[in-house]
Amino acid sequence: MAHAKPHEPALSHGDLAGRFRAARALTEALAAPLSEADATIQSMDDASPTKWHLAHVTWFWETFLLRDHVAGYRLFDQQWPFLFNSYYEAEGKRHARARRGMITRPSLAEVLAYRAHVTEAMEPMLGREELRCLIELGIAHEQQHQELLLTDIKHALVQNPLGPAMWDGTSNSSQARERHWHAHPGGIALVGHEGESFAFDNEGPRHRVLLEPFALAGTLVTNAEWQAFIDDGGYRTASLWLSDGWAWVQANGIAAPDYWDEDKHFTLKGWQPREPDAPVTHISFYEADAFATWAGARLPTEFEWEAIAQSHDPAGGNQLDAAGPVAPLGSDSLFGDCWQFTRSAYLPYPRYQPPAGAVGEYNGKFMSGQVVLKGASCATSRGHSRASYRNFFYPHQRWQFTGLRLAKDA
C-alpha cells in the first residue's frame, strides 16, 4: 500500500491532496440533486441513506486520521460516532444498521457542515508521509461509498410508484458486438496486488495460481441475450439452477433481473426503454450461474478473469463523475459497465493477514458466504478499480450494477 503503480508517474503529495479534495467534492456533487427527504430514507437493510453515506465517510476520516493522529483533536460532535460507525466492532457500539433511515437529525445541512469541517481539518495531514497509506485507504473508502450512494438511492427511488429520476436525460445507446473469446493456455500465473500503489488488503499477498487452459468471453452478456434466456423458460427450469438459487427463485417469485418491468428498466434517470445490446445488470449470482449453464458455458474463476485483465488494466480506467456515468474505458468492457460475477468464493489469499486495529475489519471479516466480482461498473469512481480488485456480495444480492461474462474450458 504505497505511492504509485509502476506503470504510471509516481503521485506527488500534491496528487494525493488533489485526489483527496476531488473525492470529497465528488461525493457531495453526487448527492446534490437529492432533496433532504431523498437523502434520509433507507429502503432496505442492505442499503443506507445518502446522508448516512455522506456522514460515514467523514466519520472514517475523523476517526482514523484526525482522532488517531492529531493531538488534541476534538470531535465535531461526541454523539455522532455512535450514529455513523458502520460495522467496526473495535470502535464500540453503534446505531442499528436497519434503523439508519430514522436519523432525521442531524440535518443534511449539518452533515454537510461536518463534511466541510473535516475536509478542512484534513488539509495539514495531506502532506504527512507516514499517513499516506491511511489517506489512500480513506480515498478508496470514500469512492466505494460513492458507488453505494448511487446504488442505494436507486433502490430507494424505485420504491416510489411515481418512479422519480435523480438525473435528467436518457440512457446511452449501445451497439451490438459479436462475442469473441480470449484464450489462455493455462499454467502458473501471478495474481493479486503487489508494489507501492494502493490496493486493499484483501487483494494480496500476490501469489501463484495454477490455471487450466480456458477462454474468457470478450463481451458481456446483453439484455437481448438475457431476454432469450427468459423466453426459453430459464426462470422456470430447475435443472439450470443451483439448489439455493432455485429456492430463492421460488420463494421470491423471481422472473427477470431487478428493475425490469415489461420493456423498460428503472435507472437513475427514471424509467427508460431497455437497450437490447447493453450489458444486462442487476442480476444475482444465482441468475448469472443459471444463465451460464443455459448458455453451455460457465462463470470464470476470479483468477482466470484477472489473468486476462492484467494485460488490459487501464491504470485506473473508469467511470464516474458528477454528471453521471460516462462511457467505459478499457477494451471489452472489463471495467466500467458492470461488476462481473466469478464462481470464486470470497476467501483469503494464502498468507493473508488483516491489518492490525479497527481498519483490520475493513475486508477480512467478510470472508465467508460471499462471491467475488471483478471489474467495475458504470457507478464506480474513475480510477478506483484495477485487475486485482476484489468486490464481493452475497449470492442473492442484486441491487448493485452486476452482470456477467462467460468463460469456458479450452
Added chain:
Amino acid sequence: MAHAKPHEPALSHGDLAGRFRAARALTEALAAPLSEADATIQSMDDASPTKWHLAHVTWFWETFLLRDHVAGYRLFDQQWPFLFNSYYEAEGKRHARARRGMITRPSLAEVLAYRAHVTEAMEPMLGREELRCLIELGIAHEQQHQELLLTDIKHALVQNPLGPAMWDGTSNSSQARERHWHAHPGGIALVGHEGESFAFDNEGPRHRVLLEPFALAGTLVTNAEWQAFIDDGGYRTASLWLSDGWAWVQANGIAAPDYWDEDKHFTLKGWQPREPDAPVTHISFYEADAFATWAGARLPTEFEWEAIAQSHDPAGGNQLDAAGPVAPLGSDSLFGDCWQFTRSAYLPYPRYQPPAGAVGEYNGKFMSGQVVLKGASCATSRGHSRASYRNFFYPHQRWQFTGLRLAKDA
C-alpha cells in the same frame, strides 16, 4: 349527524366554515416545527409519516367532497390517490402501508401546495347544506390525524439516539390528588350518540344498556402508582396477566411503559424528568388490565365510563393547539389527559349499520380484535371528543397517549 349539540349554540354555516379553516390551519401548524426529513420517515407499520398525514386528509376532502360533489373537478394529481388512500378498498388499490416512508416525492412543499389548493377549492362547498355531514366528518377525520401526526412523530423521534425535541420547553407539572370514586347505582342507562350534532357512525345507535352497581375512580392512575406496580414485581408476576398479555411481556421483554428510561420519559419536548403525579401514559391494554388486577380493581366497561361521563361532558372539552398540549378541561381528567382503556371489546352497537359507500369503511370494518378507549388525550384536538366517543386500538399497542382509570363493583 348534524348541526349542533343541545347544550351549545347551534353552529351557523359560518361556524362550520370557520372550523374547517381552523382544522386545516392547525394541521399545518402542528407540522411546522418539523424538517422535511422528519416529515418523511415512517418508524413502524402502525405509524405514518407527517407528510403522509398532511396529504391523506387532503385526499379525503378531494375525494369525498370535491371529486364526488363538484362537476368537472380535476384531481390535483392523477397519481396521488394511489399514494394517499389509507385503507378504503372501495377506492381501489393503493401504496403499501408499510412503505409510506419511501415517498420522498412529492416533496413537503408540493404537499403543502396540494393542501392549499384543496382548502381553497373547498370554500364554495362550505355553505352547501347537503354536504354538511360530510364536511363535519372531514373535520373530525382531520382532527383524528392531528393526533396521529403527533403520536407518530413522537415514535419516529424516539428512534433517534440523539432524542430530538419537536417543541421547546419542559413538561407541565402535576399535583397529587387523593383517589375518590363516583358511585353509580346501576340500572338501565342510555348510551351512544343521538341527535343533530356530529358523531361517528360507531357511536350509535343510542340504546339502552343494563348496568350493575359500580364505582368509577375520579382520578387517573399516575406514574408513581405505576412505579409501585413495577417495584412490586408486576411485570414478573404471571398471575396478574391475561394469557396473551403475559406472552407479549415475555416475547418483547416489557418491563415498563413505552418511552420510559430510568427516571425520564420521552416527550415531544425531548427527554424529560417523569412527574410522579402525572397520569401514566403509553401503556397497552394488557398492562392496564394487569395493573387493575394488581390494584384489586378492574377496568370499567365502556358503558360504565360513559354513564359517569355523561354528566361531565364538557361539550367539546379539550385540548390541542399549535403551541402544544394545554391543561385538560373537564373535571377528573375524563377528557384531555389520556385515552382510558375499558374492558369492552370494540363491537357494533345493536342495529348498527355502516354508511353506504366508501366512507362506510371508516369505522365498521375494524370491529374485531380491538378494545374501546374513552376520553381524550393531551394530543386530541380541542372539541373533538365527547362522552359517546369510541376510540379503539389493539390490546398490545401503546404508542398513543393511553392510560387508565380504575373501576370496581359496588
Added chain:
Amino acid sequence: MAHAKPHEPALSHGDLAGRFRAARALTEALAAPLSEADATIQSMDDASPTKWHLAHVTWFWETFLLRDHVAGYRLFDQQWPFLFNSYYEAEGKRHARARRGMITRPSLAEVLAYRAHVTEAMEPMLGREELRCLIELGIAHEQQHQELLLTDIKHALVQNPLGPAMWDGTSNSSQARERHWHAHPGGIALVGHEGESFAFDNEGPRHRVLLEPFALAGTLVTNAEWQAFIDDGGYRTASLWLSDGWAWVQANGIAAPDYWDEDKHFTLKGWQPREPDAPVTHISFYEADAFATWAGARLPTEFEWEAIAQSHDPAGGNQLDAAGPVAPLGSDSLFGDCWQFTRSAYLPYPRYQPPAGAVGEYNGKFMSGQVVLKGASCATSRGHSRASYRNFFYPHQRWQFTGLRLAKDA
C-alpha cells in the same frame, strides 16, 4: 358448581364415579384406532399430540386431586409434570407447547399405564363429598380434551398426502331443511349458569342482560349455502369482510373452508364427498361474519343465542361415543352439529372472579382477543355442553368443528 341440574335426578356418588370411569374409558377408546406414530406427532402449535392429551388429562387428576388431596401420594414420575402441564403458570415451568411432538418417550404404552395407575388411585376419592366439584371439573376437563383429541388428530392426518382415515365408514347423509326463525321480543333476560349442577367458572355469575327484539335462525348454514357464497365471489369481495379478516384472507390465500378440496372434504373417515345439506364446518369467525354480511343477516350475540337455547337445552344433549359421531340431539341442531360463532367477544361476566389457586387459570386468563362460540359439535362428548356453555377461540382459528347460525334484528 355442585351436585345436579334441577331438571334431572340428583346424581348419586355412584353416578359421579360412573361418569368418571366412563370419561376415562372414552378417552382411551377414542385413541384406540391410532398407531403410536399417529399418537405422537404435532401438526401445528395450536394442536397437541393424542398421547399428550392422554397424559395431560391424567396429570390434571394426579395434580389437583391426588397430589393435593391424598396425604403422601407419590407422583407416578417426577419428571412428567414438566412434560404434561399445559399452561398453568402456578404449577411451574413446563415443556414448550410447540415442541410437544418431540416427546417420543414416554411411549404410548407407558402413558396408558400412567392412565391406569391414576384412574385406579382415584377410586377412593370418588366418594369424598368435598372433592365433588373438583371431580366434576376433572370430568369436564377430560371431555374437553376428548374433543381436542379428535380435532387435533384430524388436523394431523390431513397433513399426510395419503389422506389416512381414523375410522372406517362413510359420512352420514343430511336432509335439507327450510330456514325458519325463532323470534324473541327482547327485554331483560337472565343468562349464565346458576345452581348446583356443574358449570365452568366462566359461565357465571348468572346475571341480567337487556336484549333488543331479534330472531335467531332455526337452521345452521349448510355446505350448499356456503358454496353459493363462494360462487358469488364471497372470498374476493373486500366489502364483505372485517379488516382483519380481509388481511387474513389475502395473507393466507383463503378461498374455502378448511378441509375442503373440490367436491370432497377431509373427515376422520378420510376424504369423503361433501353433503350439500350438511352444516358447513371448519370456518373462522372472519368467514362466518363475512357470510352473514353477504346473507344480509348478522351473527347473534352470545346472549341472544342463549336466550333461545334455554328453552331447548337438552339437559346434556349430545354427541360422542367411542364409535364416532352420532346423530345430534336437540331440536334445530343447537347442540351437536357444530360450535356456532357469536359476535360476542369472550369477556368476563359482571362480578366474575376466577377461582383461587392454579385452577383459576382454567378460563379467566384467556379473556382477551377471542370470540364466544355456543352449542356443541359432533365431536363434543355427550352431556358436556349446555345453554350457558361458553367455548372460545381466536377469530382466525378453524380446525375445530365450527359453523354458524344467522340472526337478524326484529
Added chain:
Amino acid sequence: MAHAKPHEPALSHGDLAGRFRAARALTEALAAPLSEADATIQSMDDASPTKWHLAHVTWFWETFLLRDHVAGYRLFDQQWPFLFNSYYEAEGKRHARARRGMITRPSLAEVLAYRAHVTEAMEPMLGREELRCLIELGIAHEQQHQELLLTDIKHALVQNPLGPAMWDGTSNSSQARERHWHAHPGGIALVGHEGESFAFDNEGPRHRVLLEPFALAGTLVTNAEWQAFIDDGGYRTASLWLSDGWAWVQANGIAAPDYWDEDKHFTLKGWQPREPDAPVTHISFYEADAFATWAGARLPTEFEWEAIAQSHDPAGGNQLDAAGPVAPLGSDSLFGDCWQFTRSAYLPYPRYQPPAGAVGEYNGKFMSGQVVLKGASCATSRGHSRASYRNFFYPHQRWQFTGLRLAKDA
C-alpha cells in the same frame, strides 16, 4: 466410478452383492433400537425422520435401479415416490421437506416390508456389470443416510427433556496427545479422485493444485482446548469472528458447542460426562474459524488436508457398525472421529460436469454457500470415506459430528 481402488484386491461381483446386503442390513440394525414414535418425528427442517431415511434410500434403489432397469417393474406403491423423493427435481413434485414428520402412515412395519421387497428385487441386478456404478452409488448413498439417521435421531432425542438414550453404555475414554505437526513443502499436488474405485462425482476430476508450504496438525482440537477458548471469552470477543459468524452468535445466543450442558454433553447414549481429551464436536464453521484465529492458526484448505491425508488413507478406514461407534482407524484421527472443517468453499473442480439425468442432482447443485469438510466421523459407515471425499454443510450447521484440525503457514 468403477471396480476397485488400485491398492486393494478388485472386488468381485460377490463382493458387491455382499456389500449391498451388508449396507441394507446395517441401516435396519441402526434403526432397531428406536420405537415407531422415535422413528417418525422430525426435530427441525434440516433433519429427517428415521423412517423417512429407511424409505428414502429404498426409493433410491427402486427408482434408479428397478424402475429404470427392470422391464415391467411395478412400484411397491404408486404414491410413495411422492413421499420419499428427497430433492430430485427431475423426479417430479414431492412432499415438503419440513413436513416429513407428519407421515405417520405408512407405518414403520410397512416401510420395513418395502425395504425387504426392494432388497429382494435387487438380487438379480447385483451381477449386472452395466449397473455396477449405479449400485456402488446406491451403497454409498445408503451409507450417507446411515450417518444422517444417527445425527438426526440424536437431534430429535435431545429435544426431549428426559434425555433418552438410543444405546446403552457410556462414552469411550480418550487419551491426551501432544499436538504435533505434519509439514508440507508446498508445490504442485494432485488432488481429487481418479481410477476405477468408486467415488462421488464431486471428487473429480483429479487435477493439479499449487500449494504453499504449510503444516497440518496431527491432532484434533479437544474439548479441553475448547473449554479454554470459552474461558478466555472466545464467544464474547467480536474480533475473533467472521462477520456472519458474529451475527450468528449474537442472534442465537451461542456460548458453547451444541449438545453441551455444564460438564455433560448429549450423546446417543444419553447425557454423559464430557471427556476433556476427546475431540470437540458439534461446532459450526464459524466457531471453528474463530477458534483457529484465537489459537493463532487457521483452518486448512481442503487441498492441504487431502495432500497430507493421501499418505494416511486407510483404504476405507472406518467406523460404524450396528453396535455403535468403534475406535477410529487411521493415524492422527484423520478418519473416524469427526468431520473436519476446511476453509474451502464447496465449489466444482476444474472441468467438473454433473452426470446426466436425475442423479446429476446428487452433488452438483449444492455448490454454493457451503464449506468442505474432510475426514469421517464416528457415525460414518466403515469404508465409506477416503482422502478425496468432500463432505459439505452450511457454515452455521452443527448437528453433524463436526470438529477441527488446525493448520498454519510454514
